[in-house]
Amino acid sequence: MPELPEVETVRRTLNQLVIGKTVERVSVKLPRIIQYPEDIERFQLLLSGETIQSVERRGKFLRFMFDHYTLVSHLRMEGRYGVYRSGEPEERHTHVVFYFTDGTELRYKDVRQFGTMHLYPKDQDLQEAPLKKLGLEPLDEAFTFEAFRDRIGSRPTKIKPLLLNQEYIVGIGNIYVDESLFLAGIHPEREARSLSRHELAKLYEAVVRTLKEAVAAGGSTIKSYVNGQGEIGMFQHQFKMYGRKDEPCFHCGHKIEKMVIGGRGTHYCPKCQPLKRRRSKGALKR
Structure with a gap:
């Protein structure tokens, strides 16, 4: 949990909430969530100034499509995203926060701390772990x-x-x-x-x-x-x-x-x- 229907639902709701938002800065409070790059400061620097163009899905993974990079996120057991106004109280187990230039924040919360994030140059993520070995998409037109x-x-x-x-x-x-x-x-x-x-x-x-x-x-x-x-x-x-x-x-x-x-x-x-x-x-x- 969550499985494809849940991740697809999250993708659709995030597309309503974050498309067109530009990252001002990123706060990482649990470094092991970030699997690539290993340098957390580089992860934060690369996303600064990037705008979210769309949120896509590959299997159980979310793909945040920025101008020049793709953020691959796996929710694992209990990972969840939420959009908040700046200044709203931050819940426990909030491990990554994307601060947008419009005063809103995308927060990643994970009680079990099993979730992962990988950041690659745009579209390179499909040739790298964890996406490169994934099989057929059961809701894709190619799934005949x-x-x-x-x-x-x-x-x-x-x-x-x-x-x-x-x-x-x-x-x-x-x-x-x-x-x-x-x-x-x-x-x-x-x-x-x-x-x-x-x-x-x-x-x-x-x-x-x-x-x-x-x-x-x-x-x-x-x-x-x-x-x-x-x-x-x-x-x-x-x-x-x-x-x-x-x-x-x-x-x-x-x-x-x-x-x-x-x-x-x-x-x-x-x-x-x-x-x-x-x-x-x-x-x-x-």
Whole structure:
């Protein structure tokens, strides 16, 4: 957390709040947040006088597009951004502050202190860590069924951890993998190479549908996620699988079970998502 829908929601709200603002100075109170460059003073100097042109996203990463530089930000578990007027009380765990020339401030708060920032010359960030090895964007026009099938269809890997691997497909995350697999009727322990073309098509449709619905709902708030305007997400009220252990499946009434796959808690319905492959040509209805 946050996953693609939450980061996309933050991106959209920040685009409403910070576009066109020029940095006067930057305050870094927790140096380890800044992963590159290692020289914090250089980081601050490079951003001085830069104007934010747009805020973009790559997987779970935010990309602040300045005149000459790109700031890559990963929120990790609990990182969050907020825009404030100068002089407003500063909350605890505020680690980086961007002071704008118009008297407003973009503050980065992170209770867990796991977030990261990298600053590169514009567009160089896509060829450098942490973005250079990222896989397909599931909400991009290039994310076709053929691209999805080619990337994962022949892998001798369980489908759940494969979908979580950011080098194949980015941003889905634990919540949305559970929801997508349920929607497609696929057991999370099935090997990707065991899936028929029809099953892969159902999974592809389920991933796209789940993520689009989650973005439309502003993401999911499980613990502390809020967008750039301090608003919580609402998709958690639409969960059909994630976090519902021992509750009845909305589709068949069977008790939802939970297991650990690849170190991640995994929710599934044994009846709707049988481990053994079965023939089915039904459309997505869940």
